[in-house]
Amino acid sequence: xxxxxNDIMFLRSALTMQNPFNSTExxxxxxxxxxRKILVNVRQISFKEMVPMWQFDAEGNLRHASGKFFSIExxxxxxxxxxxxxxxxPIINQPEIGYLGIIxxxxxxxxxFLLQAKVEPGNVNNVQLSPTLQATKSNYSQVHxxxxxxxxxxxxxxxxxxxxxxxxxxxxxxxxxxxxNRNIIIRVEDEIPVYDNFIWVTLGQxxxxxxxxxxxxxxxxxxxxxxxxxxxxxxxxxxxxxxxxDLLHDDCPxxxxxxxxSWMTSLKCxxxxxxxxxxxKEVEHWGTTDMAIEHEDGRFFKxxxxxxxxxxxxxxxxxxxxxxxxxxxxTAFVIKKINGTYHFLVQGKVESGNFDTLExxxxxxxxxxxxxxxxxxxxxxxxxxxxxxxxxxxTLQSEEGGRFYQEQNRNLIIEADDSFPVxxxxxxxxxxxxxxxxxxxxxxxxLNIQSRSLISxxxxx
Amino acid sequence: xxxxxNDIMFLRSALTMQNPFNSTExxxxxxxxxxRKILVNVRQISFKEMVPMWQFDAEGNLRHASGKFFSIExxxxxxxxxxxxxxxxPIINQPEIGYLGIIxxxxxxxxxFLLQAKVEPGNVNNVQLSPTLQATKSNYSQVHxxxxxxxxxxxxxxxxxxxxxxxxxxxxxxxxxxxxNRNIIIRVEDEIPVYDNFIWVTLGQxxxxxxxxxxxxxxxxxxxxxxxxxxxxxxxxxxxxxxxxDLLHDDCPxxxxxxxxSWMTSLKCxxxxxxxxxxxKEVEHWGTTDMAIEHEDGRFFKxxxxxxxxxxxxxxxxxxxxxxxxxxxxTAFVIKKINGTYHFLVQGKVESGNFDTLExxxxxxxxxxxxxxxxxxxxxxxxxxxxxxxxxxxTLQSEEGGRFYQEQNRNLIIEADDSFPVxxxxxxxxxxxxxxxxxxxxxxxxLNIQSRSLISxxxxx
Numbered sequence: 040x041x042x043x044x045n046d047i048m049f050l051r052s053a054l055t056m057q058n059p060f061n062s063t064e065x066x067x068x069x070x071x072x073x074x075r076k077i078l079v080n081v082r083q084i085s086f087k088e089m090v091p092m093w094q095f096d097a098e099g100n101l102r103h104a105s106g107k108f109f110s111i112e113x114x115x116x117x118x119x120x121x122x123x124x125x126x127x128x129p130i131i132n133q134p135e136i137g138y139l140g141i142i143x144x145x146x147x148x149x150x151x152f153l154l155q156a157k158v159e160p161g162n163v164n165n166v167q168l169s170p171t172l173q174a175t176k177s178n179y180s181q182v183h184x185x186x187x188x189x190x191x192x193x194x195x196x197x198x199x200x201x202x203x204x205x206x207x208x209x210x211x212x213x214x215x216x217x218x219x220n221r222n223i224i225i226r227v228e229d230e231i232p233v234y235d236n237f238i239w240v241t242l243g244q245x246x247x248x249x250x251x252x253x254x255x256x257x258x259x260x261x262x263x264x265x266x267x268x269x270x271x272x273x274x275x276x277x278x279x280x281x282x283x284x285d286l287l288h289d290d291c292p293x294x295x296x297x298x299x300x301s302w303m304t305s306l307k308c309x310x311x312x313x314x315x316x317x318x319x320k321e322v323e324h325w326g327t328t329d330m331a332i333e334h335e336d337g338r339f340f341k342x343x344x345x346x347x348x349x350x351x352x353x354x355x356x357x358x359x360x361x362x363x364x365x366x367x368x369x370t371a372f373v374i375k376k377i378n379g380t381y382h383f384l385v386q387g388k389v390e391s392g393n394f395d396t397l398e399x400x401x402x403x404x405x406x407x408x409x410x411x412x413x414x415x416x417x418x419x420x421x422x423x424x425x426x427x428x429x430x431x432x433x434t435l436q437s438e439e440g441g442r443f444y445q446e447q448n449r450n451l452i453i454e455a456d457d458s459f460p461v462x463x464x465x466x467x468x469x470x471x472x473x474x475x476x477x478x479x480x481x482x483x484x485x486l487n488i489q490s491r492s493l494i495s496x497x498x499x500x
Numbered sequence: 501x502x503x504x505x506n507d508i509m510f511l512r513s514a515l516t517m518q519n520p521f522n523s524t525e526x527x528x529x530x531x532x533x534x535x536r537k538i539l540v541n542v543r544q545i546s547f548k549e550m551v552p553m554w555q556f557d558a559e560g561n562l563r564h565a566s567g568k569f570f571s572i573e574x575x576x577x578x579x580x581x582x583x584x585x586x587x588x589x590p591i592i593n594q595p596e597i598g599y600l601g602i603i604x605x606x607x608x609x610x611x612x613f614l615l616q617a618k619v620e621p622g623n624v625n626n627v628q629l630s631p632t633l634q635a636t637k638s639n640y641s642q643v644h645x646x647x648x649x650x651x652x653x654x655x656x657x658x659x660x661x662x663x664x665x666x667x668x669x670x671x672x673x674x675x676x677x678x679x680x681n682r683n684i685i686i687r688v689e690d691e692i693p694v695y696d697n698f699i700w701v702t703l704g705q706x707x708x709x710x711x712x713x714x715x716x717x718x719x720x721x722x723x724x725x726x727x728x729x730x731x732x733x734x735x736x737x738x739x740x741x742x743x744x745x746d747l748l749h750d751d752c753p754x755x756x757x758x759x760x761x762s763w764m765t766s767l768k769c770x771x772x773x774x775x776x777x778x779x780x781k782e783v784e785h786w787g788t789t790d791m792a793i794e795h796e797d798g799r800f801f802k803x804x805x806x807x808x809x810x811x812x813x814x815x816x817x818x819x820x821x822x823x824x825x826x827x828x829x830x831t832a833f834v835i836k837k838i839n840g841t842y843h844f845l846v847q848g849k850v851e852s853g854n855f856d857t858l859e860x861x862x863x864x865x866x867x868x869x870x871x872x873x874x875x876x877x878x879x880x881x882x883x884x885x886x887x888x889x890x891x892x893x894x895t896l897q898s899e900e901g902g903r904f905y906q907e908q909n910r911n912l913i914i915e916a917d918d919s920f921p922v923x924x925x926x927x928x929x930x931x932x933x934x935x936x937x938x939x940x941x942x943x944x945x946x947l948n949i950q951s952r953s954l955i956s957x958x959x960x961x
Binding site for chain 1: 506595597660661663664665666667668682684755757758759761762763765766768769855856942943944
């Protein structure tokens with residue numbers, strides 16, 4: 040029972056594409072069908088039109104009338120990391136820890152995941168596959184007087200032996216102030232109701248669907264990224280497996296775990312990050328107009344007000360702020376086989392909203408601004424000029440559509456060629472094996488959300 | 501090399517009491533000699549006498565003229581943990597990460613630790629054994645115009661393969677605002693100078709010396725607590741070993757590590773801790789007189805001003821604030837063999853200055869106020885009434901003498917008898933095996949300083 044047993048179930052599900060209930064084609068059809076049944080209208084409005092539900096307080100911060108949900112506030116950042124020693128910016132402050140929960144069930148030896156076709160106002164394509172439960176405390180303490188979220192009670196009442204994974208993980212450190220979610224996977228034994236827009240899929244199917252653009256939402260990706268996958272002796276394997284399965288062989292990590300922890304400790308001691316809340320109206324180089332909170336040069340992102348109308352069987356309307364990016368983002372891991380074991384080139388990256396100064400980020404994490412010659416972050420050229428045969432993953436993935444308006448990042452995993460250096464990297468970079476990443480993923484605030492998204496995309500089959 | 505090799509060296513040193521250079525008796529004599537050579541005079545003065553080096557700012561916070569070192573500030577705490585939903589208190593704010601570093605060296609197959617006989621103004625007995633290096637950033641960036649700390653360069657220049665341990669660990673959450681230190685152990689190969697008040701000892705000797713009252717200081721205890729100790733196959737063992745060696749056998753943990761992490765995650769989601777900086781002069785129920793910052797009922801602790809004079813070969817004098825406790829404290833682990841494996845009863849405890857809401861604390865952690873009938877914390881009666889044969893550790897240990905004035909805690913480890921329950925414990929308590937504690941100790945902010953102090957006292961021989 041317990042650890043070993045769960046490991047087997049997870050790996051077997053990651054290696055299973057055959058789903059007698061819903062083939063992957065059927066899942067895609069079903070998503071299209073969900074999209075057909077729904078009409079989503081998101082219209083940018085002025086901030087005035089959001090009053091009284093959302094309004095600016097005396098400090099210029101944008102808040103919900105209940106004091107719950109989230110607010111847009113200002114921060115002043117001082118750091119000795121990177122080229123800019125001080126700046127001010129708006130940030131999303133959402134001090135609540137939300138649930139991102141997936142229910143699983145073993146059926147005939149295979150673990151199935153209950154996902155939801157969920158519409159979010161910021162989605163580029165209306166419906167994406169989200170966790171069974173995606174709820175902030177304000178949601179489930181019913182501030183908005185809506186119904187209790189479906190399946191909430193399964194998570195609230197789960198017994199310890201039902202819990203397969205339960206971690207606090209970070210959101211985007213450049214956008215959220217120290218926000219974390221509870222990433223949780225539970226297993227049920229008994230029959231449970233499957234509501235209209237829910238579906239059972241294997242982990243292998245989720246990863247296959249995530250190899251397409253904008254099908255699997257960020258919340259699902261972060262939850263499944265934490266699933267520990269290891270090789271398991273004597274387990275019968277499908278003949279054809281994907282490249283990702285090779286990552287599981289991990290006989291010879293280039294650095295010991297103690298070395299990696301020491302690398303992180305030394306960076307945390309070296310870099311100071313001082314974040315001070317300030318009134319949004321005092322944030323330098325940013326201004327608030329009727330229609331947007333935006334940077335004077337139109338850079339980074341802006342905050343807009345949105346009127347959302349969703350027509351399903353019933354009509355729901357509400358208004359809320361959304362964060363709209365200025366550009367497409369790029370996140371990329373360079374991986375390389377060293378001494379027979381695959382390694383990920385991890386970056387220690389300081390971001391203003393980080394809970395603990397820095398987290399492990401992908402080799403490259405930037406917005407397009409950063410790679411159009413305006414600065415020279417390491418390895419950007421390398422990943423953008425990778426040859427076809429080096430590309431292991433290349434998809435567009437959405438940020439969470441409940442907060443971000445049509446924000447997409449290009450997610451790349453690039454296998455380094457022989458010319459790529461093993462040693463003499465910049466100080467902030469280190470090679471970490473896949474099993475070492477799996478270990479760090481079990482603990483809070485080691486891998487940032489961009490690196491977790493990339494890890495979730497790795498297919499075993 | 502690397503992991504396995506270090507493990508062997510640590511365990512062998514923990515099992516070694518024979519030190520051809522310094523027997524344990526000689527170490528004690530040497531400490532006495534160090535004490536004879538030194539004259540320490542700590543005199544309580546008024547805050548006015550500390551001006552201009554230390555003075556109150558407009559908000560009533562007590563600061564050093566340089567803006568460095570530390571300050572005494574006010575906080576307002578709101579939490580749904582425990583019986584008091586809101587309070588205000590003074591707290592030490594020291595945002596710098598300091599070094600607590602020990603140099604080790606292998607001599608004829610045994611690892612020796614270089615400790616320092618260090619005098620601190622708050623020590624009850626002048627000199628205690630401290631790490632090789634104990635320095636804040638203000639120390640080593642030479643704000644006080646003193647000399648560069650001895651051995652600093654060994655830590656600053658250590659190569660990755662020399663680093664045996666390197667962690668950020670917390671200080672007292674009730675006294676310090678999110679303070680952490682870099683706990684680091686390095687190994688040198690070459691000869692190094694051994695200055696006058698430094699000495700080479702084995703890990704076994706350190707633990708033996710820590711079984712006496714107030715010999716091994718808090719900083720040494722926290723560093724050595726992080727040393728991973730495991731059983732090692734085929735290793736030749738001394739015939740007589742201490743009770744602690746039995747803890748290393750860890751075949752059957754009562755909870756999986758996932759269950760323990762989930763327990764911590766759920767407590768972090770349940771308990772809210774909101775800490776707001778406020779001016780010290782506004783802190784309710786606390787007042788500042790000429791001589792002390794203290795609670796109106798004389799409870800908890802007070803901040804005093806001290807004039808320190810240390811006569812060694814030269815005379816050093818300075819003044820600084822110190823924290824003086826109102827009472828002796830009590831920290832205790834209850835341990836119990838369950839399914840043949842020893843387990844520690846760990847408490848998830850919220851403290852106002854915690855970095856991440858709660859950490860793993862000992863079964864009992866309180867000041868005497870708390871156990872003289874004024875409240876009923878669980879298990880206090882049990883550990884205080886333990887029979888002689890249940891007591892595995894019972895010593896007085898000092899808090900760090902650079903900040904705390906003669907503050908001692910009674911450190912107890914009690915082996916539960918058969919009557920002690922395994923199940924149906926209060927929600928905040930869980931059984932954790934020794935190897936699981938070793939795992940959590942490798943990561944930041946899982947075990948609090950009181951539980952680390954207790955773990956450091958466990959003798960293998």
